[in-house]
């Protein structure tokens with residue numbers, strides 16, 4: 437197979453470059469063994485970019501991001517940049533990429549591999565076979581709403597953020613949820629706080645209307661966010677696709693992370709709308725975890741979330757489902773053989789480094805190809 441796809445790689449900070457190196461090992465393997473050609477560009481983002489350019493992402497990098505068929509990002513942030521002004525902080529680079537590319541749909545699968553049943557803090561019978569997709573709205577809501585800031589009212593200082601959603605913003609994320617459920621187990625749970633938030637009641641009304649507009653082949657139910665957090669740890673198997681806003685999605689997907697045992701196992705994809713002129717659908721793939729400054733540079737980070745993010749990239753941006761399946765299989769086999777980075781270490785397993793895990797996945801790919 438041969439094709440030329442533009443891939444922009446943004447390693448970022450902390451463990452970002454370490455885990456990206458292991459994904460690049462897979463990219464190289466694919467180029468050599470599957471004859472799939474990627475045009476790879478690598479650039480700075482986050483604190484690494486701030487140190488060189490004084491901002492968390494440059495205009496030139498944003499241009500490259502707009503031309504790319506897909507972006508693979510490591511992680512950004514770290515204590516070194518804690519005192520940088522908010523607009524130039526590492527996280528601002530990530531927010532700009534998401535916002536300017538209008539990556540409104542954030543896909544966060546939470547899958548429990550049989551080999552890692554013991555890594556979950558929940559009982560094996562609660563999480564066995566778990567496969568949930570959390571769909572988080574990513575470009576609106578309280579992280580972007582105006583007004584925001586700190587202001588003085590009658591001599592008292594207030595910290596202020598605004599939770600706001602337009603009807604089209606809710607409709608388009610619900611449409612993605614219904615499409616995704618159709619390819620899975622046909623069930624969508626829409627999550628908000630309709631009981632205490634006006635924006636929550638509005639979300640529920642629009643979600644119901646979007647369901648009735650041609651999506652009734654999929655089951656829709658509604659749940660309050662606090663109950664959803666509880667249900668995720670009580671009986672996660674009840675969920676198929678969970679769709680929710682930016683803030684609740686941020687929290688609930690981290691909660692779902694613990695079902696799988698480690699943040700180091702969780703991939704994600706952020707996808708936008710098709711450009712009518714070029715036909716391109718902007719998409720960025722990244723592990724859910726951050727830059728883990730506590731273990732950065734120690735060759736201890738789990739690269740599997742990034743490798744599985746690359747698998748999502750193959751599946752959703754490059755339409756290479758067969759190769760993605762093979763990569764997922766290689767990861768499952770490596771885990772089945774008892775290889776573990778320290779974050780998922782269990783009794784009797786064999787501890788490997790970041791690099792060791794990447795090499796083991798490539799060795800399994802060699803056997804599968």
Ligand code: NAD
Nearest residue numbers: 511512513514699700725726727728729730731737738779
């Ligand atoms: P974190 O995800 O970086 O780390 C939380 C804990 O999980 C740490 O103990 C860390 O060692 C561990 N961990 C995370 N990824 C791991 C991996 N791949 N393998 C093994 N262990 C792993 O979250 P944090 O500590 O709250 O944040 C650290 C920095 O990362 C902050 O600057 C934060 O703003 C940033 N951050 C960035 C992103 C992103 O780039 N998408 C996401 C979250 C946090």
